[in-house]
Amino acid sequence: MAIEEPKFSVLEKNPPFELRSYAPMILAEAQTEGDLDEASSQGFRLIAGYIFGQNQVSEKIAMTVPVAVEEQAPKSAKIAMTAPVNIESNAGKWTVSFVMPSEYTMESLPKPLNPRVQLRQIPAVKRAVIVFTGFNSENKVAEKTLELEEWMRSKNLQAVGVPRFARYNPPWSIPFMRRNEIMIDVRD
Known part of the structure; x- marks a missing residue:
């Protein structure tokens, strides 16, 4: 069975680049600190706990891909920014997220037990x-x-927000088989 990905359509393709239009989605996310690897691992564990049953109804939620990691924008910064955006700024504060399966709404998703996991x-x-x-x-x-x-x-294309790093494969995947992406929201 294939793992669900967020729904999108490709508006323009010029490998390795694409411009995509994504449908609305719900994220489960956690704030973490550390370098990219530490933050990814910590955030993954927090959200995995939620989808594996650490929620108000002990319901298991299907895993989706990708696992996305983005550096938190400084609190004083405006959300709309123009490129370039430096992914190595803001002192190692990150947001790690999973897209929830499309069958759920905000009302039907069970609430996380861990306050560090937000929908x-x-x-x-x-x-x-x-x-x-x-x-x-x-x-x-x-x-x-x-x-x-x-x-x-x-x-x-004008950037809106910060770059997101998305991983589609588990860490034990053969490197040349790993699918990774950098995503930047753009002004419509």
């Missing part, structure tokens, strides 16, 4: 994306983010 509805959104394989160090994520920002500039 959030996000509206339809347009995203610029770069797809890549292999290991994913902070340096590689920063490098791919810069490549995506350059592509966005060449297309006159």
Whole structure:
């Protein structure tokens, strides 16, 4: 059985870049601290606990992909930013998220028991994306983010928010088989 991914349509494709239109979705997310690997691992464990039954009705929720990690914007910053956005700023504070299966609504999802896990509805959104394989160090994520920002500039796309790093495969996957993405929301 295939693992569910968020629903999107490709508006433009120029490998490894894509411009996508995503349907509305619900995220389960957790705030974490540390470097990219520490934050990803900590956030994954928190949200995995929620979907594996640490919720008010002990209901198991199907796993989806990707697991996304984004650096938190400084509290004083405005949400609408223009490229480039440096993914290595803001002192190691991150938001790790899973997209909830599309069968759920905010009303039908069980409430998390852990207060660090939050549910959030996000509206339809347009995203610029770069797809890549292999290991994913902070340096590689920063490098791919810069490549995506350059592509966005060449297309006159304006960034809204911060870059998200998305992992689609478990850590034991063979590196050349791993699907990774950097996503940046863009102004419609």
